[in-house]
Amino acid sequence: MIKVFNPDRSDWPEICQRPAMDSAEMEKICFPIFREIEDMGDVAVKKYTQKFDGIELAELEVEADELKNASLGVSSDLKSAIKKAYENICAFHKAQRTEKLELETTDGVRCWQEKRPIDKVGLYIPGGTAPLFSTVLMLAIPAVIAGCREIILCTPPGENGKVPASILYTAQLCGVTKVFKVGGVQAIAAMTFGTESIPKVYKIFGPGNQYVTAAKQLSTRYNTAIDMPAGPSELLVMADSTAIPSFVASDLLSQAEHGTDSQVIMVSTSEDIIEQVEIQVMEQLKDLPRKAIAEQSIANSKLIYLSDNEKAVDFINQYGPEHYILCSSEEDYFLKELRNAGSVFIGPYTPESAGDYASGTNHTLPTQGYAKQYSGVNLDSFLKSITFQKISENGLKNIGASIEIMAEAEGLMGHKNAVSIRMDQIRDKNSRS
Amino acid sequence: MIKVFNPDRSDWPEICQRPAMDSAEMEKICFPIFREIEDMGDVAVKKYTQKFDGIELAELEVEADELKNASLGVSSDLKSAIKKAYENICAFHKAQRTEKLELETTDGVRCWQEKRPIDKVGLYIPGGTAPLFSTVLMLAIPAVIAGCREIILCTPPGENGKVPASILYTAQLCGVTKVFKVGGVQAIAAMTFGTESIPKVYKIFGPGNQYVTAAKQLSTRYNTAIDMPAGPSELLVMADSTAIPSFVASDLLSQAEHGTDSQVIMVSTSEDIIEQVEIQVMEQLKDLPRKAIAEQSIANSKLIYLSDNEKAVDFINQYGPEHYILCSSEEDYFLKELRNAGSVFIGPYTPESAGDYASGTNHTLPTQGYAKQYSGVNLDSFLKSITFQKISENGLKNIGASIEIMAEAEGLMGHKNAVSIRMDQIRDKNSRS
Numbered sequence: 001m002i003k004v005f006n007p008d009r010s011d012w013p014e015i016c017q018r019p020a021m022d023s024a025e026m027e028k029i030c031f032p033i034f035r036e037i038e039d040m041g042d043v044a045v046k047k048y049t050q051k052f053d054g055i056e057l058a059e060l061e062v063e064a065d066e067l068k069n070a071s072l073g074v075s076s077d078l079k080s081a082i083k084k085a086y087e088n089i090c091a092f093h094k095a096q097r098t099e100k101l102e103l104e105t106t107d108g109v110r111c112w113q114e115k116r117p118i119d120k121v122g123l124y125i126p127g128g129t130a131p132l133f134s135t136v137l138m139l140a141i142p143a144v145i146a147g148c149r150e151i152i153l154c155t156p157p158g159e160n161g162k163v164p165a166s167i168l169y170t171a172q173l174c175g176v177t178k179v180f181k182v183g184g185v186q187a188i189a190a191m192t193f194g195t196e197s198i199p200k201v202y203k204i205f206g207p208g209n210q211y212v213t214a215a216k217q218l219s220t221r222y223n224t225a226i227d228m229p230a231g232p233s234e235l236l237v238m239a240d241s242t243a244i245p246s247f248v249a250s251d252l253l254s255q256a257e258h259g260t261d262s263q264v265i266m267v268s269t270s271e272d273i274i275e276q277v278e279i280q281v282m283e284q285l286k287d288l289p290r291k292a293i294a295e296q297s298i299a300n301s302k303l304i305y306l307s308d309n310e311k312a313v314d315f316i317n318q319y320g321p322e323h324y325i326l327c328s329s330e331e332d333y334f335l336k337e338l339r340n341a342g343s344v345f346i347g348p349y350t351p352e353s354a355g356d357y358a359s360g361t362n363h364t365l366p367t368q369g370y371a372k373q374y375s376g377v378n379l380d381s382f383l384k385s386i387t388f389q390k391i392s393e394n395g396l397k398n399i400g401a402s403i404e405i406m407a408e409a410e411g412l413m414g415h416k417n418a419v420s421i422r423m424d425q426i427r428d429k430n431s432r433s
Numbered sequence: 434m435i436k437v438f439n440p441d442r443s444d445w446p447e448i449c450q451r452p453a454m455d456s457a458e459m460e461k462i463c464f465p466i467f468r469e470i471e472d473m474g475d476v477a478v479k480k481y482t483q484k485f486d487g488i489e490l491a492e493l494e495v496e497a498d499e500l501k502n503a504s505l506g507v508s509s510d511l512k513s514a515i516k517k518a519y520e521n522i523c524a525f526h527k528a529q530r531t532e533k534l535e536l537e538t539t540d541g542v543r544c545w546q547e548k549r550p551i552d553k554v555g556l557y558i559p560g561g562t563a564p565l566f567s568t569v570l571m572l573a574i575p576a577v578i579a580g581c582r583e584i585i586l587c588t589p590p591g592e593n594g595k596v597p598a599s600i601l602y603t604a605q606l607c608g609v610t611k612v613f614k615v616g617g618v619q620a621i622a623a624m625t626f627g628t629e630s631i632p633k634v635y636k637i638f639g640p641g642n643q644y645v646t647a648a649k650q651l652s653t654r655y656n657t658a659i660d661m662p663a664g665p666s667e668l669l670v671m672a673d674s675t676a677i678p679s680f681v682a683s684d685l686l687s688q689a690e691h692g693t694d695s696q697v698i699m700v701s702t703s704e705d706i707i708e709q710v711e712i713q714v715m716e717q718l719k720d721l722p723r724k725a726i727a728e729q730s731i732a733n734s735k736l737i738y739l740s741d742n743e744k745a746v747d748f749i750n751q752y753g754p755e756h757y758i759l760c761s762s763e764e765d766y767f768l769k770e771l772r773n774a775g776s777v778f779i780g781p782y783t784p785e786s787a788g789d790y791a792s793g794t795n796h797t798l799p800t801q802g803y804a805k806q807y808s809g810v811n812l813d814s815f816l817k818s819i820t821f822q823k824i825s826e827n828g829l830k831n832i833g834a835s836i837e838i839m840a841e842a843e844g845l846m847g848h849k850n851a852v853s854i855r856m857d858q859i860r861d862k863n864s865r866s
Contacts, residue, residue: 087539088539095536098531106793111793202806250850250855288846340552344821349828351855353851366817372635378818388794389794396787399518403786415785415790419787425680
């Protein structure tokens, strides 16, 4: 672990640096696949599934029966756990629903804002060594609550050519019925353009490796939106002298096991805690099944001593962590001053894994410092706000002159006319009555 | 005007087609300017201002005195009009503030969501034949209400090397004090990387020509966010037999005068209205100062007859207009069925120009069909949601087992350990007490 004591503020940008991604280079790899899938549809999707996943697919879509029977392939313990998480995530995301907002800004000028669902959304669930059914919960639950009409899910087929039962079970639990055994760049391209089997969507959600990330970025060139740009997962723990070193160590390791490029940072105002956490990390690391991965990210992890809370807060805001665990006796101060973070975990009994799975908050969060300008996925990610206005004759009389003056000053006489012609008619009508 | 009667649904996609933009080609033009401004800062910004605007700038920033004295250069009529608009826009955007949302998802598991401002934002105001001070209102007001710490404004210098007084006056009225006489690609690049004079920002807002649009898109490769992708402005009017043809014509023309590429569409369930509106458009067009521009976009405009409301609604949702004027005796039906639009103007006395200037809604809206997945600019555009969770010992006992089971099923034992180590300590503590 890299230890840094009281770094100069001028060195902070370098400490906060994330691994660079050559997105232009990655896009070049994605581009021909996009072109081919736009032109050839399913045939090209199948070709790339064969090429990258080594699987020959007859049908891209998981059959209704397979989906229905998925429950049989999941242990009842796991089903109960998923249901518990489902309930909490549902409750928290349902609470995010907002009412129509209405205001009469001027007498006779009614303005309102309403949210409507994004009609067609695509959820991407990465493959890999283990099925990430938790991400199904995090994306499908808000999509269903938002009322999106068409929700499709793409995930790469496993070695047996099938999608893991836990993913299918979770999709079904959430109410997602269209699941495609397609992953990688080809999945993103298919959802961008639509193919014979896979519908085109308006917005694509979900994490993925650097190819998927680049493909999502590329898809925004074709009238598609994405949840957010993505990079390796991150955790920053703020631990003062009251923190429990073994707990903090377990959190750092839970982040480290994600991947060799995971970003693991501890900020502390206690040199003693830094020492103890390091000892605990080395101790706990020994028994970790994903030790090989965790060792590499732990080697690059940073334990940063800062002499006071003000500096610590400034550093944390400059870093803008995806996950932020706060173990401090001065919680209120740190929360009040927080400006940039994805999700915050407070106190000794709130490990990051609680939010990863079951507390109710979403685990799809901004990385790479994007917490400075992006929200994590939430109910609003599946909605858009539309504004409305309805003006009465009287209302137009109240604001008409202002509009006319402003339009004229901007040189837009057509804009002015649209008001004048109405005002004339109102005057006419009133003088006649 | 192009008239289309009862087009087949299979022809709708073509009718809904927006003018294509070769964003890749445009990006190639922007890229070297970005590189140079990243490397050379102000020197390069000045070079390109000389090259594109023909202005040699000593200082990029508008001086405090000039800003303070701007009020003197604006007529009192215009100042009153701007203030009226300011009040309405302020009221509507202040009403969009949301409270902290808190929920105990499970006993002992407290989750909440809070919005925090995006610290640094950049507002872009295009130049051109007339000063677009109304866009200053639309971007600066929500930025200030959101509480953004650093709000900067970039706008190209006029022929005299100065920024129009109406823009400076409006900026000052809104509370924006950092204004730069820089426009075009060089402004977007400067806000993306930061220069000696112009601060780097986290999110860039505002409309612009196709170069600015491409530059904003490019800036998202460098950890910057943008409000939304952009294209030519659009208006769709739905007018049934109860609509007033002269009013509708004035609205179509107010859109047409924006630019030769403006998208002007009327959908009607009345052939008679289509005829009358066309006559009115030709009549009103004669006297329009921006006739040359309006004529071209009117020539490409479409008057579409659809035989019933259901078809009309489907078409409108498929088009997803930026501005949508609704003149129908069956208002409620159309509003209920609306899925995709930026801002909606209802009834005979609600011209688009009301929302462009003074009703209170925002005029920075999604074009190109992006209303399907993007909101117009609103207060939330300047905020991000952060989630928080705080779990008690009891709370962890309630959800800990679920987390352990799920983490193990996803092969993430470090995630499981972070819970187990805490549960062990709780059990230990309780057995000792």
